[in-house]
Amino acid sequence: MRSYGNPAVMSTKGTALTLLVLSGLIAIGNALRCNCTNCESSGYECETDGACMASTSNIAGVEQHVRICIARDKLMPPGQPFYCLSAEGYLNTHCCYSDYCNSVDLKVPKVSRLPAIESALSSWGPVELVAVIAGPIILVCLLLIVGVLVFQHHQRTYNHRQRLDVEDPSCDHLYLAKDKTLQDLIFDLSTSGSGSGLPLFVQRTVARTIVLQEIIGKGRFGEVWRGKWRGGDVAVKIFSSREERSWFREAEIYQTIMLRHENILGFIAADNKDNGTWTQLWLVSDYHEHGSLFDYLNCYSVTIEGMIKLALSAASGLAHLHMEILGTQGKPGIAHRDLKSKNILVKKNGTCAIADLGLAVRHESSTDTIDIAPNQRVGTKRYMAPEVLDETINMKHFDSFKCADIYALGLVYWEIARRGSAGGVHEDYQLPYYDLVPPDPSIEEMRKVVCDQRLRPTVPNWWQSYEALRVMGKIMRECWYSNGAARLTALRIKKTLSQLSVLEDVKM
Ligand SMILES: Nc1ncnc2c1ncn2[C@@H]1O[C@H](COP(=O)(O)OP(=O)(O)OP(=O)(O)O)[C@@H](O)[C@H]1O
Numbered sequence: 001m002r003s004y005g006n007p008a009v010m011s012t013k014g015t016a017l018t019l020l021v022l023s024g025l026i027a028i029g030n031a032l033r034c035n036c037t038n039c040e041s042s043g044y045e046c047e048t049d050g051a052c053m054a055s056t057s058n059i060a061g062v063e064q065h066v067r068i069c070i071a072r073d074k075l076m077p078p079g080q081p082f083y084c085l086s087a088e089g090y091l092n093t094h095c096c097y098s099d100y101c102n103s104v105d106l107k108v109p110k111v112s113r114l115p116a117i118e119s120a121l122s123s124w125g126p127v128e129l130v131a132v133i134a135g136p137i138i139l140v141c142l143l144l145i146v147g148v149l150v151f152q153h154h155q156r157t158y159n160h161r162q163r164l165d166v167e168d169p170s171c172d173h174l175y176l177a178k179d180k181t182l183q184d185l186i187f188d189l190s191t192s193g194s195g196s197g198l199p200l201f202v203q204r205t206v207a208r209t210i211v212l213q214e215i216i217g218k219g220r221f222g223e224v225w226r227g228k229w230r231g232g233d234v235a236v237k238i239f240s241s242r243e244e245r246s247w248f249r250e251a252e253i254y255q256t257i258m259l260r261h262e263n264i265l266g267f268i269a270a271d272n273k274d275n276g277t278w279t280q281l282w283l284v285s286d287y288h289e290h291g292s293l294f295d296y297l298n299c300y301s302v303t304i305e306g307m308i309k310l311a312l313s314a315a316s317g318l319a320h321l322h323m324e325i326l327g328t329q330g331k332p333g334i335a336h337r338d339l340k341s342k343n344i345l346v347k348k349n350g351t352c353a354i355a356d357l358g359l360a361v362r363h364e365s366s367t368d369t370i371d372i373a374p375n376q377r378v379g380t381k382r383y384m385a386p387e388v389l390d391e392t393i394n395m396k397h398f399d400s401f402k403c404a405d406i407y408a409l410g411l412v413y414w415e416i417a418r419r420g421s422a423g424g425v426h427e428d429y430q431l432p433y434y435d436l437v438p439p440d441p442s443i444e445e446m447r448k449v450v451c452d453q454r455l456r457p458t459v460p461n462w463w464q465s466y467e468a469l470r471v472m473g474k475i476m477r478e479c480w481y482s483n484g485a486a487r488l489t490a491l492r493i494k495k496t497l498s499q500l501s502v503l504e505d506v507k508m
């Protein structure tokens with residue numbers, strides 16, 4: 001608020017007194033005559049050479065009306081004289097320059113509302129008023145909605161990050177504590193979880209921290225390496241990029257629920273790493289320094305006890321693979337379809353681990369179907385069952401594939417038993433049908449021998465002299481029947497060999 005007149009006077013009596021003093025200053029005898037509220041002695045009139053002034057004020061709720069003369073020399077500054085100024089909300093002043101022109105009745109200025117707003121409000125129509133009232137409400141609502149959306153987005157981002165954190169290798173410390181060995185890890189997960197293996201992100205982290213040491217073998221799908229992880233050995237099967245389907249299928253089969261078994265190769269991890277030029281496909285498993293049963297039998301003959309251990313453990317592995325376990329934590333029946341001595345590994349303790357599950361098929365018992373469309377002739381020709389060679393196998397019937405596995409197991413038993421020493425005698429190592437077909441036989445060559453001539457590997461007569469070899473010989477023959485359904489089951493073989501192991505006092 002601006003100040004008017006002498007502040008000392010204003011503070012005691014307000015505008016009325018101020019104006020009283022001012023009126024005394026006005027020169028008498030001027031042509032301009034004005035109303036004067038303070039000029040009782042001169043009949044409420046005054047004369048001035050300046051201007052007439054009327055003023056209405058509202059100070060501390062008290063209304064004052066003043067009419068006075070203002071001398072010319074007080075009309076400063078020119079154009080907007082100090083004494084003629086109004087103060088918004090407090091003082092309404094009117095200066096004029098004709099006789100008694102200050103008789104106007106000025107309105108008391110309102111203090112509560114600014115004149116600008118008041119005039120605006122009075123000039124607004126209903127639309128503007130609604131806009132003015134509804135506007136802020138809408139604004140508040142919008143702010144609330146934006147707030148809720150921002151909060152939800154934040155929550156979603158947070159949850160997403162939480163999930164990523166679980167998948168992020170940086171979280172692997174949960175599983176990959178420094179002192180954990182692979183065996184600990186796998187034990188933890190196979191006893192607590194679904195039994196189907198390590199979480200994928202742990203698999204990836206393990207695979208990417210393996211240091212490859214040396215190549216140990218080459219197969220149809222790629223190379224096998226010995227690698228190191230935390231000081232322990234692992235086997236890494238590296239598939240060529242065009243074998244992606246085989247890699248995927250093998251990893252998938254190995255991660256079948258409840259598959260883990262002491263006589264099935266322990267699967268550790270699958271990883272597909274894109275190095276920019278090609279995709280590296282890794283399958284990491286337990287490493288067995290003896291290598292395959294083929295390698296082992298080529299190098300060593302075995303005792304009767306060793307023979308039974310190999311045979312019984314292989315039967316246990318195959319029985320577990322073939323077996324369907326019912327229930328939510330159950331496992332489907334699985335047929336191997338490429339069983340041979342090269343696909344069975346020999347563990348340190350002289351037992352077997354069945355490997356190379358890439359061609360396996362699973363039985364969906366609820367629908368009695370097979371999980372992939374099986375192609376007729378897969379596997380290794382030398383080990384193909386007669387019904388596979390002559391394509392009479394009933395592929396709609398899952399058990400047909402199990403029977404074909406049993407035929408191949410019989411051939412593997414023949415390879416093992418030949419290396420079994422009894423009385424200081426054993427046979428040299430040979431592949432089945434070594435004497436009947438060339439080294440890399442065609443299907444046709446195999447079919448002629450196995451289907452047409454109905455030939456089987458020779459069981460030496462001297463085996464009859466030794467109970468263990470006799471039993472082995474008997475099992476083989478019962479694995480080789482032309483009629484698949486007549487063959488022994490893996491479980492039956494396992495039971496027979498278990499009895500044999502008790503008889504021969506074999507410690508497994
Ligand atoms: N987990 C393992 N531990 C030790 N050695 C292994 C392991 N896996 C494979 N090998 C070795 O690597 C070799 C190659 O294995 P791979 O399965 O690739 O080929 P294969 O079985 O010889 O032939 P195929 O391609 O017909 O299956 C095996 O014969 C074996 O000597």
Ligand SMILES: [Mg+2]
Binds near residue numbers: 219342356
């Ligand atoms: Mg193999």
